[in-house]
Amino acid sequence: MLFRDEPWPEGTPSWVDLMVPDQAKAVAFYSGLFGWDVQTGGEETGFYGMAMVAGRPVAGIGQTPPGQEMPAVWTTYLSVSDVDKTATAITEAGGQIVVPVMDVMQEGRMAVAVDAGGAAFGLWEPGNHTGTQVTAxxxxxxxxxxxxxxxxxxxxxxxxxxxxxxxxxxxxxxxxxxxxxxxxxxxxxxxxxxxxxxxxxxxxxxxxxxxxxxxxxxxxxxxxxxxxxxxxxxxxxxxxxxxxxxxxxxxxxxxxxxxxxxxxxxx
CATH class of the missing domain: 3.10.180.10 (2,3-Dihydroxybiphenyl 1,2-Dioxygenase, domain 1)
Structure with a gap:
């Protein structure tokens, strides 16, 4: 088991999360499968759940916001040092930004993009949250x-x-x-x-x-x-x-x- 506290290098997959219609059902499934301790945040986080291994975050599970239609998928986030700059580079390379750059409290900044081949992925600029902290x-x-x-x-x-x-x-x-x-x-x-x-x-x-x-x-x-x-x-x-x-x-x-x-x- 390896621990990491520093931000992941630019371009490294640093986080994954799942947004689903039934968050409680997902928490029960993945806790049963992986032994995760999922800690749910408050209303200010949209009750976003942080899946923990050895007391450290490894993935997220959230509830699909009311009135929003989005596919239930595991989203991979790539670590970036400047999410605005990367968002511009994505559009210049033929991709699209589908969730605009936003602040996530003091945790970091994010966006969701679609590449030139049609695959969606996230961008994560670390703040207090650097991404997954446990591997191996x-x-x-x-x-x-x-x-x-x-x-x-x-x-x-x-x-x-x-x-x-x-x-x-x-x-x-x-x-x-x-x-x-x-x-x-x-x-x-x-x-x-x-x-x-x-x-x-x-x-x-x-x-x-x-x-x-x-x-x-x-x-x-x-x-x-x-x-x-x-x-x-x-x-x-x-x-x-x-x-x-x-x-x-x-x-x-x-x-x-x-x-x-x-x-x-x-x-």
Whole structure:
């Protein structure tokens, strides 16, 4: 288990949150699955819930505001030092700002954008809240990736806005590149396969670390969710896609023999 108090480097996925019609139902599901202690804020926060591991924040769960129609999804936030400057760069690169830059009390500043390939993501300029403070433990953020309907446009967009480098992992079966910051992997961008139904849009996906992917998939079903496929091994861990009991999808990944345990890993 690793702790972090400093802001994450520019362009690093630093936070994920979920806005759903039934916040209490989501809190029960994810607390049961990941062992989170979700602490709900006051009215001034919109009763936003902070999911805690070892007493530190790792993710957010909120209630969809009344009268607002928005998809229930896990949103990935990229850390930025100047959200206004980044918002301008996004529009110049062919993206859109769909939730304008705003202050979140003294916690930080944020916006929500759509990239040139149509995938939505958030921007977070740290204030008191720097993002996730725990990694390398079950229930913490493990990986974030953009799966796009327009891979060339998405790749060019993120390179222009955030200055990412790329490690190409593509083969005959898929198109995918690791996003690099100063040579360090921070996320991924890939092409949605032809096998994915046409109504699935470009999107960012969040992966959460677990100790046992098979046990987590079974637990999700017990809690009213679904395992969308069978857990499988990869060089990066044993993983499976899950839908929670409100239909929101995410992935879990556990260390396996191929991946080994990440530095600082603690079950």
């Amino acid at each position: 433990a079950p229930g913490t953020m493990a990986w974030n990736e953009c799966m796009s309907r327009d891979y060339p446009a998405a790749k060019a967009f993120y390179e222009q806005v955030f200055g990412y480098g790329f490690q190409d992992l593509s083969n005959d079966d898929f198109t995918y590149a690791v996003l690099l910051l100063d040579g360090r992997p921070v996320g991924g961008v890939g092409a949605l396969p032809d096998s994915v139904p046409a109504d699935v849009p470009s999107h960012w996906s969040a992966y959460f670390s677990v100790a046992d992917a098979d046990a987590s998939a079974a637990k999700a079903v017990e809690l009213g969710g679904q395992a969308l496929g069978t857990p499988f091994d990869s060089p990066y861990g044993r993983q499976v896609r899950i839908a929670d009991d409100q239909g929101v999808t995410f992935l879990v990944v556990a260390p396996n023999e191929q991946s080994g345990k990440p530095e600082g890993w603690e079950d």
